[in-house]
Amino acid sequence: MSIENDFYLVKSFDQKYCLQVFAPADVCFTEGKGSYLYSMEDKEHGIKKRKYLDMIGGIAVNSLGHGNKELTGAIAKQAGKLIHCCNYYYIAERSELAFKLCKNSFADKVFFSNSGAEANEAAIKLARGYFYYKQQEKYEIITANMSFHGRTMATISATGQEKFRKPFEPVVPGFKYVDYNDYEQLEGAITDKTAAVMLELIQGESGVHPADRDYIKKVAALCKAKGILLIIDEVQTGVGRTGTLFCYEQYGIKPDIMTLAKGLGGGVPIGATLCTNEVATGFQVGDHGSTFGGNPLACTAGNVVMDQIIEAGLLTNVNKSANYLMDELTKLRKKYDMLKSVRGMGLLIALEFDNELISASGMKERLFSMGILVSAIGKSTIRIAPPLTISVAECSEFVKAIETILKSEVETKKPLSGLIDGIKSLTGGKKEN
Numbered sequence: 001m002s003i004e005n006d007f008y009l010v011k012s013f014d015q016k017y018c019l020q021v022f023a024p025a026d027v028c029f030t031e032g033k034g035s036y037l038y039s040m041e042d043k044e045h046g047i048k049k050r051k052y053l054d055m056i057g058g059i060a061v062n063s064l065g066h067g068n069k070e071l072t073g074a075i076a077k078q079a080g081k082l083i084h085c086c087n088y089y090y091i092a093e094r095s096e097l098a099f100k101l102c103k104n105s106f107a108d109k110v111f112f113s114n115s116g117a118e119a120n121e122a123a124i125k126l127a128r129g130y131f132y133y134k135q136q137e138k139y140e141i142i143t144a145n146m147s148f149h150g151r152t153m154a155t156i157s158a159t160g161q162e163k164f165r166k167p168f169e170p171v172v173p174g175f176k177y178v179d180y181n182d183y184e185q186l187e188g189a190i191t192d193k194t195a196a197v198m199l200e201l202i203q204g205e206s207g208v209h210p211a212d213r214d215y216i217k218k219v220a221a222l223c224k225a226k227g228i229l230l231i232i233d234e235v236q237t238g239v240g241r242t243g244t245l246f247c248y249e250q251y252g253i254k255p256d257i258m259t260l261a262k263g264l265g266g267g268v269p270i271g272a273t274l275c276t277n278e279v280a281t282g283f284q285v286g287d288h289g290s291t292f293g294g295n296p297l298a299c300t301a302g303n304v305v306m307d308q309i310i311e312a313g314l315l316t317n318v319n320k321s322a323n324y325l326m327d328e329l330t331k332l333r334k335k336y337d338m339l340k341s342v343r344g345m346g347l348l349i350a351l352e353f354d355n356e357l358i359s360a361s362g363m364k365e366r367l368f369s370m371g372i373l374v375s376a377i378g379k380s381t382i383r384i385a386p387p388l389t390i391s392v393a394e395c396s397e398f399v400k401a402i403e404t405i406l407k408s409e410v411e412t413k414k415p416l417s418g419l420i421d422g423i424k425s426l427t428g429g430k431k432e433n
C-alpha cells in the first residue's frame with residue numbers, strides 16, 4: 001500500500017496514528033531542490049503541486065539545501081556500501097569526521113550521537129563525570145532563563161523555561177537558572193558544587209537573542225578562574241550557521257565542551273559532543289554510548305557538510321546572503337514601525353513585529369499563502385534559518401514578500417488610524433474612559 005499521492009490519507013493517518021505533539025500546517029512536502037520545497041500533488045482531490053521558498057531549512061538543518069548533489073551522491077554511495085556498523089568496531093567515516101571537527105575547532109575529542117538533545121545529554125554527563133573522576137563533589141549546572149537544550153529529561157531540566165518541564169516533574173536535580181546576559185546573577189549562583197555553566201550564544205528557540213560579547217567573555221574568564229566547565233550549546237548556531245564555522249569563534253572564547261547537531265548532517269540525523277583532552281577524562285570505557293551514534297551513513301553526511309564549509313567556501317555565501325538580508329530587513333524596520341526589531345547573526349535571523357498590529361502567526365500564515373516558509377515564535381516573532389546555500393536573489397524574494405505584507409497592513413490600518421487621530425483631535429488628545 002502506498003499513500004504517497006493522497007494528501008487526505010496522509011493527513012488522516014497522521015492524526016489517527018501519530019502522537020499529536022506537533023500542529024502541522026496543511027501541507028505535505030515530497031521533494032526539494034536547492035532552497036525550494038515542493039508540496040504533494042493529489043490529483044484525486046484536485047490538489048496541485050506548489051513551490052515554497054524554504055526560509056526555515058528544517059529548523060536550521062538543511063545546511064546544503066535540498067537535493068544537494070554532493071550530499072545525496074555521497075549518502076547513496078555510502079548506503080550501497082554500509083549503512084550501519086555498531087560501535088564494537090572502528091568506523092572509517094566516524095574517524096574522518098572526528099578529525100575534521102577537532103582540526104577545525106578548540107576540541108581534541110568527539111562523541112557522536114543522533115540529535116541535539118542527545119549531544120547535550122552527553123555534555124551534561126561528561127561534565128559531571130569529569131568531576132566524579134577527579135573525586136570532587138561538583139554536579140550543579142547553571143543555565144540561562146529562556147534557554148532551550150532539548151526534550152529529554154536531562155535537557156528539559158537544563159532548559160530555562162518552565163513550560164517544557166512542568167508536565168514532567170520531578171525533573172533531573174542539580175540545575176540552576178539565571179537571567180541571560182546578567183553576569184552578576186551568574187556569578188552569584190556559583191557554589192562549591194558548581195560543575196558547569198551551559199549556554200547558547202544565541203537563544204534560538206526563544207526568539208533569536210544573541211548573547212552580549214562582553215558577557216560571554218566575562219563568563220568564560222570566570223569559569224576558567226574557578227575551574228568550572230563552560231558548555232556551549234551550538235546545536236542551532238554551529239556548522240556555518242552564523243557566518244563562521246562555529247559561533248564561539250565570533251565571541252573570542254574557547255569552550256570546554258561544545259554540542260552540535262542540526263546542520264551537521266545536512267538533514268541526516270547526527271549529534272556531536274566535542275571537548276578538550278582534559279575534559280575527556282569524564283568518560284571512561286562503558287560510561288556512555290549510542291547504538292546509532294557515529295554510524296557510517298550519518299558521518300558520511302557530516303563529512304560532506306564539513307567539506308563544503310571548509311574546502312568549498314560555503315561561508316562566503318552565508319555571509320553574502322546574511323549581509324544582504326540584514327541590510328534590507330533593517331531598511332524595512334526603519335520604514336515600517338510595525339517591524340520592531342531585526343536581530344540575529346549570519347543566517348539565523350528573527351523579525352519581531354508589533355503584535356497589536358500583526359501577530360507572528362498571522363505573518364507566518366500570510367507568508368505561507370505566498371509560498372514562503374518561516375517559523376513563528378511566541379506572539380510577535382518570526383525566525384528564519386534558510387539553507388546556507390541560499391542565494392541573494394532568493395533572499396530578495398523573501399524581503400519583497402515581507403514588504404508586500406507590511407505595505408498592505410499599513411494600507412488596511414490607515415482608515416482606522418485616521419479615525420483614531422480624528423477622535424484624539426476631537427477629545428484634545430485625552431484618553432477616553
Ligand SMILES: Cc1ncc(COP(=O)(O)O)c(C=O)c1O
Pocket residue numbers: 115116117118120148149150151200204205233234235236261262
Ligand atoms: C540550542 C538547541 N539545543 C538543543 C536542541 C535540541 O535539538 P534536537 O531537537 O535535535 O534534539 C535544539 C533544538 O532546537 C536547540 O536549538
